[in-house]
Amino acid sequence: MDRFFDVVGTLSWLCASLAKLLIGALILLVVADVVARNLGLKAMTWAISASEYSLLYITFLAMPWLVRIKGHVFVVFLRALFPPAIQRLLEKLVYLTCLALCLYLGWVAWSSMLGAWQKGSFESRTFDMPKWAIFLPICLGFGLAALEWLRFLMTPASIYDANPLDAEGV
Incomplete structure (x- = not known):
């Protein structure tokens, strides 16, 4: 099972790396468009659509890696009010909820794509x-x-670990 999740982690990292490249390309695109307009050259009318699509790609390509490195926003104050056994139960409920939401929204996107x-x-x-x-x-x-x-959900890894980046070797 560890090997499978290592492959998933590599795929998540590759997607995030592609998102980083798209951010760089988007910056260059915006700079080129602004320079062209300021020099009185023909505007790059396609740049707006390209930047909108890039933002969509950047968002969704980076998402799995952010989950892996615990780079998303989560709230811990409610969890801290409970004893350790309840904390572990709440943690598993969070994982199940997030898993269910991702599967449902992924299924809707898959159906739309098909x-x-x-x-x-x-x-x-x-x-x-x-x-x-x-x-x-x-x-x-x-x-x-x-x-x-x-x-x-299936491994001892936790979103509540103290140093998430250390655990992933980032």
């Missing part, structure tokens, strides 16, 4: 984007995030 693929639909803005490509990072993000929550 429908868009079958219909061959496109989203038309300054350039045509296949609709399935819009749902792809959502499916990937929720799917890998669900596996990361499953890892917390």
